Amino acid sequence: MMRGLVLAFLTFCATLPARAEEVVLGLSKDEVAITASFNGSDILIFGAVLREEPIPSGSPLEVVITVSGPSTPVTVRRKERRFGIWINTDAVEVDRAPSYYAVASSGPLREVLSNIEDLRYRITVPRAIRSVGAPMTILDSAAFTRALIRIRGNMGLYQVLEENVVVDQQTLFRTSIQLPSAVTEGGYITRIFLTRDGKVVSQYQTTIEVRKVGLERWLFALSRNQPLLYGLMSIAIAIAAGWGASAGFALLRR
Secondary structure, three states: OHHHHHHHHHHHHHOOOOOOOEEEEEEOOOEEEEOOOOOOEEEEEEEEEEOOOOOOOOOOOEEEEEEEOOEEEEEEEEEEEEOOEEEEEEEEEEEEEEOOEEEEEOOOHHHHOOHHHHHHHOOOHHHHOEOOOOOOOOOOHHHHHHHHHHHHHHOOOEEEEOOOOEEEOOOEEEEEEEEOOOOOOEEEEEEEEEEEOOEEEEEEEEEEEEEEOHHHHHHHHHHHHOHHHHHHHHHHHHHHHHHHHHHHHHHHHO
16 A cells, blocks of 8 residues: 555656755645544655756755644643642743644754754754743743653653654655654644755645544534533433442342
8 A cells, every 4th residue: 555655646746847856745644533442643754855956966865854733832830849748839831832743854853954944943842832931930941841841752742753754865755653642633734844954945834634533523522512511411421320330230249
């Protein structure tokens, strides 16, 4: 199946007009369905570089790919042990942090991407997070951002995949990125950057839709649109489950 996808993609590329180095992207899937049995999904991202001139000499072409989930504000709290118990002491509200973020590159990020380009396009994980509203009493606000990155990294929600993009003949590239089971529903923005000497020479953007389907989608919509009905239904199911378990134990005792 994968070979057929690549052949069809290359045939499509051949029909396009040639331009200066430009990305043509392919995806193994542009929609991910979340069901009750959803335990994650692998997204194969592959593409080609179209040129109207021969491959430039000198530094090789590098590829950086990012996949970003919906961004929301996040409150990060710091706990300290006082009087024998752990309590929240300080809190910083991060203005915007992606619920999921993966960055894959064809080489070490520090070599294929300059700091200036990273700042301009917000490519690495720390740059993708916006935090500018820390209270004046907190002098180490950057530590809260690092804590958020560490926590979500341990959950598989933030991924740094250096040297994970394969580039063939400076023309074809491919990588695989895993979406964990705890992903948030929404549009996942996928960006591809072509770089030379650490500078971005071309970029491309598309979106992967991650949606709940079937019963999960119906229950989610019900909880948002009719919370009273959803609550009553949840109580009724809990009562029925409790009664069923009690009746089962009663039968076993006989």
